[in-house]
Amino acid sequence: MAVDMRWWARLAEEVRAAGRGDVPVELPLRAVRDGLGFDCAALVATGPPSSGGAPHTAVVNLDYPAETLAHIATRYSRTCPVHRFATRRGTPVRFVDVPFDYRETRTYRDAILPNGFREGLTLPLAPPAAGAAPPGFVVMSSRRATPLDDESCLALTMLSHDLAALLDPGAEADDAPAEVVLRVTPDLVEARAGDLRRVPLTRAELRLAARAAAAGAGDRTGFHHRGADGTWWHVRAVRRPDAVVVRLGRAPALGRLTGRELDVVGLVARGWSNERISQGLGIAVRTVRIHVESSLIKLDRPNRTALARTAFERELDTLGALRAANG
Known part of the structure; x- marks a missing residue:
């Protein structure tokens, strides 16, 4: 040999x-x-x-x-x-x-x-x-x-x-293929596969995703993000012993949800009231109520509980919701 x-x-x-x-x-x-x-x-x-x-x-x-x-x-x-x-x-x-x-x-x-x-x-x-x-x-x-x-x-x-x-490093059984895979620590963001220049998030936003994964009850956090060109991306951050692996891949349109509607849906999935969502996102309670009603229609869900369940199952979450939830 x-x-x-x-x-x-x-x-x-x-x-x-x-x-x-x-x-x-x-x-x-x-x-x-x-x-x-x-x-x-x-x-x-x-x-x-x-x-x-x-x-x-x-x-x-x-x-x-x-x-x-x-x-x-x-x-x-x-x-x-x-x-x-x-x-x-x-x-x-x-x-x-x-x-x-x-x-x-x-x-x-x-x-x-x-x-x-x-x-x-x-x-x-x-x-x-x-x-x-x-x-x-x-x-x-x-x-x-x-x-x-x-x-x-x-x-x-x-x-x-x-x-x-x-x-596709770091992939699990239910993961969609990733275009970019990163390893994120408090001090460093490194590409594991793909081109770091194609990532639609800043390093600060990537570290926010990593902190959310590290602080969560489970070992991973998933959310969606719309890039500057209007393309939706699915982002999944997976906690590891000494870092967080962040996987990014393009995602289909999310039932015509707007970015702000997705922010609200992400917080509904956390069990937040309209009043708390209003405070967390800095918008009026009436605006929150409108976004919730619009999301119910667009996702064809009968009530807030069903909306929260769908959000959890499909990882309908955003950086805006993560920022609000993590203070």
Whole structure:
């Protein structure tokens, strides 16, 4: 084996830590690339069938040129026969494993030849359920002609389920896919997956979400937030021993609720009276009553109790409600 068992054991622990959101997903991928002697590596999450195979926004790239990564995440993952062969096989595929001349493919012309790659590997990641399509893949390339040894290929296969967790670190069974995953402490906000620049919240707002999760009765807090462009995001903050993992993903429109109506609904779910909501949000009691009545109509709920239950089940909460609830 190219590296000893102790290295593989350390790598497995690092992969699992990244899958939980405890360390950046880039770290174990870099360890794989460097430890196995490749020059470039990328982690790509493929979109659901309804998206036409579009790539997920969370893509980790280690030293592939931008145009090469674009090819890998689009044309290669959608149409390349090498990728189709790797997906059907479900195990790592090296250049030497391809049962046809890969030099006849567009991938060879557009990505392999221009970069001088002489060997490579595609690892389909194990799906969460038998029969499901792989949620993504790892691809690595080398300018050396030596293929990866069989023992290392087997070890990567055994790690493929844990590596799949890197596509969406910190996810739980009922979580929607996240576009950005962050680790938040009182002193630091770090990206675990995705681009921190795409987050529609300030660092102060992220710390508010983290404090709410840390102070709550459960181990997580969920709410919705509308970005400056009008896009709704679902935010879920999960308490961990030494930090809070914050997951963000785009959300559908919330029954035509306005932002202020959602603030009110979030406080109704906490059992607040109209008078207390009025004080917490700094608006008139009559305005609160109007928002409650409008929310009942828009969400098709018969009464305040049903509205509170729906808010709790769907995490209809906001930063405005969190600010009011946390003083």
